[in-house]
Every structure is written in C-alpha cells, then in structure tokens.
C-alpha cells in the first residue's frame with residue numbers, strides 16, 4: 001500500500017510550490033491539489049516558457065501524470081476554464097490529464113462580490129484578500145449551503161444557484177456595497193460551467209484510496225502557506241482553509257496514517273502579501289533588494305510582496321505543525337550579492353525572549369533576535385550539486401537544519417526546472 005507524499009508552503013505562501021511539484025512530478029503517477037482555490041498562483045518555468053497555475057495542479061505539464069483537483073479545493077469555473085484553455089493552446093489535452101472532485105465547492109460570481117464587500121466593510125483592518133471569493137465560498141461550504149461540482153448535473157442546479165445568489169445579494173445590500181456588475185461575469189460563469197462537463201467528475205476519496213491500494217504513487221500539492229492556515233496562522237490575517245498537512249487528509253479523503261513524506265518548502269528569506277504580522281519584515285533597502293532581485297510581486301494579483309529575513313522561529317513552528325520530514329530551500333540565489341544574511345532565532349516580547357510563534361503576534365510588538373551569517377558573494381545559479389555550493393551557503397543551510405531538526409533535501413538556485421540541486 002502506497003502513501004501520499006505532500007508538498008507544503010511553510011511560510012506565508014509563494015515559497016515556490018509550483019516549481020517543486022513540477023520538478024517532483026516525474027517520480028509520481030498522480031498529482032492532487034487539496035485546498036485553496038484561485039487565490040493561489042503557482043509559477044512554473046521550463047524550456048524558456050513560464051506559466052502561472054491557479055487551480056490546475058502543477059503536474060499538468062508532465063506527460064503521464066494524472067492531475068486531480070480534490071474535494072478541499074474551491075473552484076471558480078471561469079478561472080479554471082481560462083487556465084485550461086491556455087494549457088491546451090500548448091497542444092496538451094487536459095481532458096485526459098485532469099479529473100475534478102464532485103465534492104469540490106464552486107465559487108459563484110456573488111462570492112467574489114461578497115469578498116470585495118466584506119473587505120470594503122473592514123476598512124483599515126482589511127485582510128488584503130485576493131478577492132477571488134475564497135472566504136465566502138468556504139463560508140457557504142461550512143454553512144452547508146454551497147454548490148458543488150457534482151451538482152452541475154442536477155436538474156435543479158439553476159434554481160439552487162438562483163436561491164444562493166439571492167441570499168448573497170441580500171447580504172451585499174446589507175453591507176451597503178453597490179460597486180459591482182454581475183451580468184458579464186455571470187454569463188461567462190455559466191458558459192464555463194457548461195465547458196467543465198467534458199471533464200470526468202470523480203469521487204476522489206474512492207479513487208485516491210484505490211490508487212494507494214494498487215501501488216500508484218500520489219503527490220499532494222498544497223496552496224498558500226502554513227502561516228496562512230485558518231487555525232494556526234496569523235488569524236484573522238489568514239486564508240479560509242487548512243493549509244497544513246492535515247488539510248491533505250480532509251481535502252483528498254486520505255487517512256492520516258496514509259501520509260508519507262512531507263516536503264516543507266521555504267524561501268531562504270521571507271515574504272508576505274496582504275496584511276498581518278511579519279516579525280522579520282524589512283522596511284529598508286535590503287527589503288527593497290529582496291523584492292527587486294527576487295521579483296517579489298504577486299503571481300495572482302501583481303501586488304508587491306512584503307520582504308524580510310528568514311524567520312526560523314516561525315519555520316520551526318510550521319515544521320512541527322506539519323510533521324515535515326524534509327525541507328526544500330528556494331531562492332537562495334536572490335541573496336548572491338549580500339555581504340551578510342540574517343535569520344531570526346528568537347523573539348523579544350514583553351521584555352522576554354521566546355522561541356515560539358506567539359498567539360499574541362497580532363497585538364504585541366515582537367522584536368526578532370537575529371543571528372548573522374557571512375554572505376556567499378557568488379553566483380550559485382549555475383551550481384548543480386551540493387558540493388559546488390559555497391561554504392558560507394552550506395553553513396547557512398546546516399544552521400537551518402540544526403535549528404529545525406529536519407534535513408534540507410533540495411536547494412533551488414533559480415526559477416527553471418533545471419536550476420535545482422537534489423542532495424543524494
């Protein structure tokens with residue numbers, strides 16, 4: 001019996017999950033997304049081409065792999081069909097490569113408007129949502145009123161849609177939000193729903209467990225990052241799903257005992273989009289350099305990402321919460337020219353030094369305690385083996401491994417598939 005291996009973001013998202021899943025896919029038969037929705041933007045670069053995937057799993061570009069959108073994902077048919085059209089323009093047939101869970105909830109046009117209305121109502125305390133309707137769609141799922149992919153074939157689909165839309169419009173009116181026009185998007189939405197019918201809608205929990213029984217290998221792809229988890233992230237500045245490893249169980253229908261390797265992906269520094277605490281954030285030219293050299297602008301919204309030093313206190317917290325079995329470090333090449341590099345190894349809060357990520361992160365001032373490392377001051381993008389990496393970078397990596405208690409198994413030195421070092 002096989003186990004499901006899981007790829008997870010360990011920070012605030014955008015760690016490089018898309019690249020890693022694309023790199024790992026040749027070792028797997030199936031790639032499955034288990035939570036989130038089009039708030040995600042997973043970039044993949046190969047053969048001089050670039051793609052940003054929002055809902056389609058990042059195994060789609062590798063021949064032979066089946067890609068599953070699991071029950072834990074929320075789907076906007078317009079965004080999904082746009083993405084599929086772009087992939088098919090490359091000559092790939094998604095009908096045979098992609099299967100969609102009947103139990104996945106749909107994002108309605110009014111979910112997007114609700115997202116905008118909720119954010120507008122919050123004023124200064126807004127979360128900085130991607131405005132893709134994620135929060136409202138998960139709200140309806142939990143309230144047990146959502147529409148699911150499997151409902152598309154139901155005779156009363158339109159009537160149920162209209163009833164849900166009416167209740168959304170009442171809420172939107174209550175919020176006093178008027179800045180929207182639903183007609184154009186709604187028409188596209190119904191066209192996209194029709195177009196989705198050519199795909200196989202699956203009972204993913206049955207299929208995934210049968211695959212495991214039959215020795216078929218599965219890689220589960222997370223979206224967002226652990227610090228955006230609705231329970232353990234920096235609530236309320238989080239997304240509306242469980243981004244932790246546990247989300248792979250509920251989002252695909254696999255038992256905890258069927259989870260195998262857990263790959264925790266982190267950047268060699270930190271970024272965050274949207275509002276919320278970020279203890280190691282830099283407001284100086286170093287932060288600016290990370291953003292400029294790392295091209296830290298959102299893959300989904302284009303917003304500039306907030307940048308700062310690597311936070312090992314937060315990383316260790318997420319390693320533990322996920323049971324990460326190994327780590328994958330991305331984007332160290334961005335700091336090639338830095339004289340020194342810092343990592344947070346503790347926080348000062350209320351005059352005390354602590355070494356855990358505190359519940360009070362939203363309200364209290366947290367001052368990171370840093371350990372400084374000598375920069376490697378050379379171009380690592382051409383390195384293809386661990387041995388070739390400069391001694392200073394190896395020291396940086398060793399310290400991270402020691403602090404977190406987990407090995408760094410892969411080091412990414414550039415955005416392309418090829419720019420990857422897998423340690424033996």
Ligand code: GDP
Nearest residue numbers: 014015016017018041042043331412413414415
């Ligand atoms: P995801 O949401 O976790 O899939 O990450 P994103 O795609 O949103 O953001 C990661 C960005 O970093 C993308 O633009 C990637 O192409 C890029 N990237 C990934 N790995 C590396 C790396 O090792 N070095 C550099 N310079 N860029 C990378």
Ligand code: IMO
Nearest residue numbers: 013014039040041128129130223224239273274
């Ligand atoms: P990937 O999968 C980075 C952030 C938003 C906002 C908060 C809530 O590409 O790593 P939402 O739209 O979910 O209601 O927004 O979460 N956020 C992300 N940040 N990467 C993502 O996905 C994100 N998805 C959501 O910026 O702060």
Ligand code: MG
Nearest residue numbers: 014041042299
């Ligand atoms: Mg992203």
